[in-house]
Amino acid sequence: MAAKRSSTETRKPRRTVSSPQSAQQRNGEQPLSLQRIVATAVDLLDAEGVDGLTMRRLADRLGAGAMSLYWHVENKEKVFDLALDAALQHRAPPQAALALDWREDVVRQLEDWRVCMLRHPWSASLLPRRALGPNILGRLELLSATLSRAGVADADLNVAIWSLWNYVIGATVTRANFDRSDDDQAAAQKRVTGLNERYPTIERSRLLLDSDWDGTFRKGLDFLIGGLATEGK
Amino acid sequence: MAAKRSSTETRKPRRTVSSPQSAQQRNGEQPLSLQRIVATAVDLLDAEGVDGLTMRRLADRLGAGAMSLYWHVENKEKVFDLALDAALQHRAPPQAALALDWREDVVRQLEDWRVCMLRHPWSASLLPRRALGPNILGRLELLSATLSRAGVADADLNVAIWSLWNYVIGATVTRANFDRSDDDQAAAQKRVTGLNERYPTIERSRLLLDSDWDGTFRKGLDFLIGGLATEGK
DNA sequence: AATTGACTCGTACGGCGTACGATTTGATGA
DNA sequence: TCATCAAATCGTACGCCGTACGAGTCAATT
Numbered sequence: 001m002a003a004k005r006s007s008t009e010t011r012k013p014r015r016t017v018s019s020p021q022s023a024q025q026r027n028g029e030q031p032l033s034l035q036r037i038v039a040t041a042v043d044l045l046d047a048e049g050v051d052g053l054t055m056r057r058l059a060d061r062l063g064a065g066a067m068s069l070y071w072h073v074e075n076k077e078k079v080f081d082l083a084l085d086a087a088l089q090h091r092a093p094p095q096a097a098l099a100l101d102w103r104e105d106v107v108r109q110l111e112d113w114r115v116c117m118l119r120h121p122w123s124a125s126l127l128p129r130r131a132l133g134p135n136i137l138g139r140l141e142l143l144s145a146t147l148s149r150a151g152v153a154d155a156d157l158n159v160a161i162w163s164l165w166n167y168v169i170g171a172t173v174t175r176a177n178f179d180r181s182d183d184d185q186a187a188a189q190k191r192v193t194g195l196n197e198r199y200p201t202i203e204r205s206r207l208l209l210d211s212d213w214d215g216t217f218r219k220g221l222d223f224l225i226g227g228l229a230t231e232g233k
Numbered sequence: 234m235a236a237k238r239s240s241t242e243t244r245k246p247r248r249t250v251s252s253p254q255s256a257q258q259r260n261g262e263q264p265l266s267l268q269r270i271v272a273t274a275v276d277l278l279d280a281e282g283v284d285g286l287t288m289r290r291l292a293d294r295l296g297a298g299a300m301s302l303y304w305h306v307e308n309k310e311k312v313f314d315l316a317l318d319a320a321l322q323h324r325a326p327p328q329a330a331l332a333l334d335w336r337e338d339v340v341r342q343l344e345d346w347r348v349c350m351l352r353h354p355w356s357a358s359l360l361p362r363r364a365l366g367p368n369i370l371g372r373l374e375l376l377s378a379t380l381s382r383a384g385v386a387d388a389d390l391n392v393a394i395w396s397l398w399n400y401v402i403g404a405t406v407t408r409a410n411f412d413r414s415d416d417d418q419a420a421a422q423k424r425v426t427g428l429n430e431r432y433p434t435i436e437r438s439r440l441l442l443d444s445d446w447d448g449t450f451r452k453g454l455d456f457l458i459g460g461l462a463t464e465g466k
Numbered sequence: 467a468a469t470t471g472a473c474t475c476g477t478a479c480g481g482c483g484t485a486c487g488a489t490t491t492g493a494t495g496a
Numbered sequence: 497t498c499a500t501c502a503a504a505t506c507g508t509a510c511g512c513c514g515t516a517c518g519a520g521t522c523a524a525t526t
Binding site for chain 1 (some may be wrong): 283291300331336347355357358360361362363365367370371373374377383387390391392393394395396397399400401403404407409410424425431432433435437438439440441443444448449450452456457458459461462463
């Protein structure tokens with residue numbers, strides 16, 4: 001009997017290094033592994049969205065039986081957790097060159113964060129229900145260090161970080177949402193114009209139509225950082 | 234044959250007023266109605282969370298058969314849409330007394346918004362995938378009008394609104410997430426302290442532990458509004 | 467040769483959303 | 497009074513889901 005269901009601890013497959021072509025080469029398929037599962041899950045999520053990821057489909061893509069996944073992964077929730085954190089991995093070892101101005105650094109970090117999530121739009125809708133994985137924590141650490149090095153007092157650090165976090169998450173969630181089905185935007189604006197006596201200001205400002213998402217993100221972020229900076233006097 | 238599946242148009246039950254105790258009083262149950270369905274869905278979501286809402290359970294609570302719901306509602310997605318917007322209904326006709334300072338007004342509006350969503354934590358995880366209902370639009374309109382009246386130029390209005398929206402959504406999503414399972418927070422912090430050479434700043438600032446959510450929300454919001462205000466010079 | 471432990475997977479179960487069509491009900495007008 | 501009809505309800509069934517369970521495979525170890 002295998003040591004299955006070992007409570008919270010995830011099993012690590014410990015394939016011996018000696019035989020490079022050991023098991024399961026009948027289709028030329030590589031053996032299952034957590035890495036391969038997570039990578040394939042990300043692909044599948046990119047292609048089919050949150051609802052498109054099922055254990056059976058994921059297993060199919062891996063050339064495996066559905067139940068085989070459960071040796072490497074506790075349940076479907078865990079797959080989501082791992083995929084989300086994987087999507088937020090830094091492509092390059094981050095900052096390397098810390099820039100001229102700390103503001104510039106912060107903006108760069110957060111823009112990369114945002115781009116990273118928009119590349120995998122499902123991550124925005126997944127994030128509200130997931131835990132913080134090592135990659136997310138890594139980004140928080142990097143941001144904290146940058147602000148701290150810039151002279152933000154420890155007392156103000158948490159407020160600063162959470163404010164920036166809130167802003168980025170909110171912006172990304174919103175953007176990804178509006179992107180997914182552009183009929184949302186159109187439908188909402190139609191509702192607005194249809195009842196323009198109820199929403200006159202929104203209609204006048206064309207809030208839901210003229211969306212320069214990138215520019216708006218950048219400007220709002222500047223406002224927030226400006227507020228943070230003047231706070232320290 | 235009934236006029237079912239009439240594309241996008243939702244059917245309105247048109248019970249005649251004449252007989253107050255017409256149909257389906259065998260259990261003393263009121264007849265189904267969109268209102269009753271949505272209200273019960275909100276209750277169910279409050280009690281059981283997003284995964285706890287199924288059409289069968291919802292129908293049970295209403296004393297009806299599962300398929301009866303589909304006369305009033307297109308599909309389960311629509312139930313989510315309606316429940317989300319219902320959760321964001323203003324309790325009282327909003328502002329009434331517009332305050333001394335426009336900043337005070339904005340803060341009040343956004344705090345109410347946040348409280349409203351935290352009262353129904355599922356709304357935070359639902360929001361990323363839903364359309365904007367009339368109540369959400371109403372809140373946006375109110376916010377727009379307040380800023381516009383305060384003298385924000387139309388050109389800057391959209392940036393201001395989206396920035397505030399981003400902030401509120403991000404803060405609420407984050408807060409609701411951390412609330413749901415406090416082991417998230419503990420687990421993440423344990424991972425941090427376990428690997429404190431990797432996350433030294435986070436550990437020092439106790440980012441994940443000393444969370445004065447309300448205070449942080451308020452302070453960060455002040456920063457953002459401060460940034461918005463100085464922008465107009 | 468026997469044992470063991472890592473790993474794979476077929477079967478089955480309960481629950482889900484909902485298509486479909488039969489049924490009930492109350493109002494209408496002949 | 498009774499046939500007709502639209503509004504509304506709901507039982508059955510289908511295909512899909514997550515995953516519990518246990519049997520099967522195979523290399524390494526004894």
